[in-house]
Each structure stands twice: as structure tokens, then as C-alpha cells.
Amino acid sequence: MAIRLGDEAPNFSAESTEGTIIFHEWLGDSWGVLFSHPADYTPVCTTELGTVAKLKGEFDQRGVKVAGLSVDSVDDHKGWISDINETQNTSVNFPLIADPERKVADLYDMIHPNAINNLTVRSVFVIDPDKKVKLTLTYPASTGRNFDEVLRVIDSLQLTATHSVATPANWKDGDDCIVVPALSDEQAKEKFPKGFTAIKPYLRITPQPNK
Ligand code: BEZ
Numbered sequence: 640m641a642i643r644l645g646d647e648a649p650n651f652s653a654e655s656t657e658g659t660i661i662f663h664e665w666l667g668d669s670w671g672v673l674f675s676h677p678a679d680y681t682p683v684c685t686t687e688l689g690t691v692a693k694l695k696g697e698f699d700q701r702g703v704k705v706a707g708l709s710v711d712s713v714d715d716h717k718g719w720i721s722d723i724n725e726t727q728n729t730s731v732n733f734p735l736i737a738d739p740e741r742k743v744a745d746l747y748d749m750i751h752p753n754a755i756n757n758l759t760v761r762s763v764f765v766i767d768p769d770k771k772v773k774l775t776l777t778y779p780a781s782t783g784r785n786f787d788e789v790l791r792v793i794d795s796l797q798l799t800a801t802h803s804v805a806t807p808a809n810w811k812d813g814d815d816c817i818v819v820p821a822l823s824d825e826q827a828k829e830k831f832p833k834g835f836t837a838i839k840p841y842l843r844i845t846p847q848p849n850k
Contacts, residue, residue, distance in 0.1 A: 665704065
């Protein structure tokens with residue numbers, strides 16, 4: 640069954656390169672990113688995991704734990720990590736979950752047989768501290784993901800969780816935001832001391848409120 644936005648992220652227990660992970664316990668009160676890749680010892684995945692390792696500090700700053708997953712074994716993951724570290728000039732610093740029996744892949748609907756047979760596609764799940772799924776992404780095997788985009792969405796999710804704004808197309812941290820339609824102009828005047836510009840009654844722009 641597909642996982643939809645707002646669903647609780649399914650819990651599971653699985654082996655990883657950093658020991659057994661009971662997912663909900665491992666997440667604790669943090670945000671989380673769970674992402675799958677098709678297979679170990681493959682070129683695009685090698686670049687993706689190196690990229691995530693280099694961005695670990697960015698995820699840490701946002702209070703986000705990151706875990707990768709494929710249907711390979713822990714031993715395969717460990718062998719491949721040496722190659723990633725060597726070729727991507729980094730040190731893989733987050734757990735890679737081993738899912739040879741496809742238990743997690745099935746729970747998260749990560750196997751799309753009409754795309755790739757028996758391998759996980761490139762799924763991404765962003766999970767909030769209440770264990771709710773806030774973002775799902777699915778990429779094909781042939782296209783490496785843009786993890787700067789994952790960070791950008793996390794910035795938006797964390798901002799909009801606590802402020803009455805939404806973020807426009809191509810927004811990035813520090814850019815102007817949109818006043819949510821649920822707020823009246825009067826309420827918006829109170830909430831946003833820096834003011835807002837009404838381009839249309841439904842399109843009101845305000846400086847990012849927490850900057
Ligand atoms: C890759 O990561 O390079 C890859 C994995 C599976 C199919 C195609 C490419």
C-alpha cells in the first residue's frame with residue numbers, strides 16, 4: 640500500500656551498517672530522511688551516497704537524521720562504503736539499512752516492478768518529529784537525486800510548521816514567503832510586524848518571519 644502525506648511512517652526493525660535500527664526509536668524526537676537506492680556497487684548510487692555524506696552537517700543543523708536503504712546485505716553495504724569513501728572523497732557517516740528480505744521496501748512501497756524488477760527505486764521520505772510523512776519523492780534509477788532540494792523542502796517544512804506562511808516556487812531560506820490564505824488581513828497584520836504586500840487578495844507576500 641502506498642504511503643501518503645500525513646500517514647504515520649511505518650515502524651520497523653532492521654540491520655544496518657551501524658547496528659540494529661528500530662526505526663521509531665532511532666528517530667526519537669528528530670526529523671528523519673529515509674531514502675532507498677536500487678543497488679550497491681552501482682555508479683549513480685555511489686555519487687548519491689557520497690553527496691549525502693558531504694551534506695550530513697546540513698542535515699544535522701536542521702535536526703534531521705538520515706538513513707539509506709537497499710535490498711543488499713550489511714556486508715555488501717560495508718564493502719561498498721569503502722568504494723564510496725575512496726571515490727567520492729568522503730566518509731559515509733550515516734546508517735545504510737540492509738533489507739535483503741524486502742520487508743522495509745514492501746512497507747514503504749519502494750519496489751515498483753514495472754520500473755525495475757525486484758530492486759528499490761529511488762524513494763525519499765521526509766518524516767517529522769511526530770513520525771508523520773511530510774514529503775515523498777520517487778526518482779527513476781537513471782537519475783541521481785538533488786539532495787539540496789531535499790534540504791530546501793525541509794527548510795520549508797520546518798518554517799511552515801511554526802509560522803502561518805507557505806513558500807513559493809523555487810523559494811529558498813531567506814526569501815519572501817506567502818501569507819497563508821486562512822489568515823485574514825487583520826490577522827496577518829498582527830502576525831507579521833514587518834507587514835505584507837497584497838498583490839491579489841489571495842496572493843500576499845511577507846518577508847520570512849523568522850529572519
Ligand atoms: C546506478 O545507481 O547507477 C543504477 C542503479 C540501477 C540501475 C541503473 C543505474
